[in-house]
Amino acid sequence: MSAPATLLAVRDLNVYLAESHILQGVSFDVRAGGITGLLGRNGVGKTTTLRGILGLVPRTGSVVLEGAETTKLAVHEIVRRGVAYVPEDRDVFAGLTVEENLRLAERAGAPLRYDLVYELFPELEQRAAQKAGTLSGGQQQMVALARALLNGDNRILLVDEPTKGLAPLVVRHVVEALRRAAEVATILLVEQNLSVAHSLVRDVIVLDQGRVSFIGDVDQLMGDAALARRHLGLAAAGSH
Amino acid sequence: MTTIALLLITGLGLGALYFLIAAGLSLIWGLMRVLNFAHGAFFTVAAYAGWSASGLVGGASPELQWLVAVAVAVVVGGAFATLTEVVLIRPLYARHVGQVLVTVGLALATISLVQGGFGSDPKRLALPAWMTGTTTIVGANIPNTRLLVIAFALAVFALLIFFLRRTRFGLIVRAGVENRAMVQALGIDVQRAFTLVFAIGGMAAGLAGILAGTYYGTIDPGRGTSMLIFAFIVVIIGGLGSVTGSAVAAIVVGVLQQFLNFYGAAGVGDFSVVLLLAIVLLVRPGGFSGAST
Ligand SMILES: Nc1ncnc2c1ncn2[C@@H]1O[C@H](COP(=O)(O)OP(=O)(O)OP(=O)(O)O)[C@@H](O)[C@H]1O
Ligand SMILES: [Mg+2]
Numbered sequence: 001m002s003a004p005a006t007l008l009a010v011r012d013l014n015v016y017l018a019e020s021h022i023l024q025g026v027s028f029d030v031r032a033g034g035i036t037g038l039l040g041r042n043g044v045g046k047t048t049t050l051r052g053i054l055g056l057v058p059r060t061g062s063v064v065l066e067g068a069e070t071t072k073l074a075v076h077e078i079v080r081r082g083v084a085y086v087p088e089d090r091d092v093f094a095g096l097t098v099e100e101n102l103r104l105a106e107r108a109g110a111p112l113r114y115d116l117v118y119e120l121f122p123e124l125e126q127r128a129a130q131k132a133g134t135l136s137g138g139q140q141q142m143v144a145l146a147r148a149l150l151n152g153d154n155r156i157l158l159v160d161e162p163t164k165g166l167a168p169l170v171v172r173h174v175v176e177a178l179r180r181a182a183e184v185a186t187i188l189l190v191e192q193n194l195s196v197a198h199s200l201v202r203d204v205i206v207l208d209q210g211r212v213s214f215i216g217d218v219d220q221l222m223g224d225a226a227l228a229r230r231h232l233g234l235a236a237a238g239s240h
Numbered sequence: 241m242t243t244i245a246l247l248l249i250t251g252l253g254l255g256a257l258y259f260l261i262a263a264g265l266s267l268i269w270g271l272m273r274v275l276n277f278a279h280g281a282f283f284t285v286a287a288y289a290g291w292s293a294s295g296l297v298g299g300a301s302p303e304l305q306w307l308v309a310v311a312v313a314v315v316v317g318g319a320f321a322t323l324t325e326v327v328l329i330r331p332l333y334a335r336h337v338g339q340v341l342v343t344v345g346l347a348l349a350t351i352s353l354v355q356g357g358f359g360s361d362p363k364r365l366a367l368p369a370w371m372t373g374t375t376t377i378v379g380a381n382i383p384n385t386r387l388l389v390i391a392f393a394l395a396v397f398a399l400l401i402f403f404l405r406r407t408r409f410g411l412i413v414r415a416g417v418e419n420r421a422m423v424q425a426l427g428i429d430v431q432r433a434f435t436l437v438f439a440i441g442g443m444a445a446g447l448a449g450i451l452a453g454t455y456y457g458t459i460d461p462g463r464g465t466s467m468l469i470f471a472f473i474v475v476i477i478g479g480l481g482s483v484t485g486s487a488v489a490a491i492v493v494g495v496l497q498q499f500l501n502f503y504g505a506a507g508v509g510d511f512s513v514v515l516l517l518a519i520v521l522l523v524r525p526g527g528f529s530g531a532s533t
Contacts, residue, residue, distance in 0.1 A: 056421055079427035091422040093415045103408075104415050105426045147426065 007032040007186050008156055013061040015052050022048050024210040030156065035178065035187040037201035037218060041233045044207045046190040047088050050158040054078055054085055066155065080107065082155030084148035086162060090140045094133025098124050101132050101143050102150060111152035120177045121146055138170035149181055156186045163193050175200060194232065198222050206231040242380040247498045253386035253455055255494025256393030260448035261471035262486040263400055264441020270417035270481020272434050277343040278324055279445050280464035281350035286317035286446030287459045288354055291363050302368040309365065310450050317446015318439045325438035355461045362458035371454065389451045396444055400483050409436060417481040473513055477520045479527030488528055
């Protein structure tokens, strides 16, 4: 069986923020299709890795998307090549309505998937005229995911802790949405809820203090309690 | 009663001029975090360009002369602002001290160039006869220029609100005022919105320049700078990034200034505006409006 194509190749990514060396030569591949997990303890550089891929932080190294180097491009140019971002703190535009948040994400020339978005999140259609700032955390997460799903030509979604701070019922909704999203785009998922991560991802990259400490299969990592504890810390011990 | 009506409408006229300057300043700050001290230079250069153009068509009717002055001022204000953004501001994004120095420097250099070229004496702007007349409102003879300036400011306010609420660029500007990085992360070239907002701000400042010439009857090199100071106060009181906030604050500041300068000792009006600024900063640090329109 031939190995699935590499969609995104990160090589020797280095990021300095305020004089600290946050990412210290991070390298990994993301296979096309499915969900790849980017895991690790608090503060190890997961968010910074996603922001580095997008060019939202100054970085050195190489980020190759479908064979093309992207690190010389502006943020909006990288995004237009099909990289969507669902940030950790959701970053919906609070003063804009739900409908305006989605309209802003529309990209000229891209096939728009409003049908998929409203099928996954019917609430967003009902609340189209509501200011995003007045939504619940779960609803804001839906807006953030919807913005990323909307453009049909997105190649990869960078999704940062989408279940953080959400009630269990909403977590299940988000997990279901991610599963559906993975059918239409590749996802690089940062997720601290390890049971959620385990149920969704196939390949895993673990970061530790700005370096890659593990690359492999999710079952291999989660199936070995000692290995999981070593890479993911105490959190891994309590989850299944 | 007649005095109150006169002071009120004169104050509204002054507020209208402040608004035209403040709206651009507010959007520029909200979107780019640039304190644009060069805004007074846009005002002044545009006013002199309009005045010169009106002289060039000196044979035409005063109405046409005035319209030419307005059109030229708007175009020159917009062009000067666009050039400033592209050449001076763009290379300095995120370098705030550099931006302050560059815009202050540009303002000072421009004012002295204008002074060198045109002299410091005020220049009389040719006005159609009806503008120098008055209209009687509740017994007060209101100079028509006051009403004209107010009408222009209302039109610009309506246009800006339409632009912000109904166009895609407006959507980008409102979102950018909230979170610039996330706008980029949606694949939008924020830089283009920056340039456009500078152009719009410059056009409004240019209009303010020629309308101030209409309101006071003359154009001089120093007015842009003194009005800029009050416009900055309006921007802060109104809430940075908010056009509606600027409009409300401009009315409050203009009217307050007129009334207190009339009923109080000289300078009390100006001082009270600064006092109002201090109070607003203490009570509502975000200004009248924290919102993005
Ligand atoms: N703007 C910044 N300036 C300086 N240091 C920063 C900045 N942003 C993040 N850091 C530091 O970089 C490190 C990595 O942060 P990052 O947010 O990437 O971690 P993370 O793995 O996403 O953490 P979490 O699980 O808490 O979300 C942390 O130690 C953090 O304190
Ligand atoms: Mg993080």
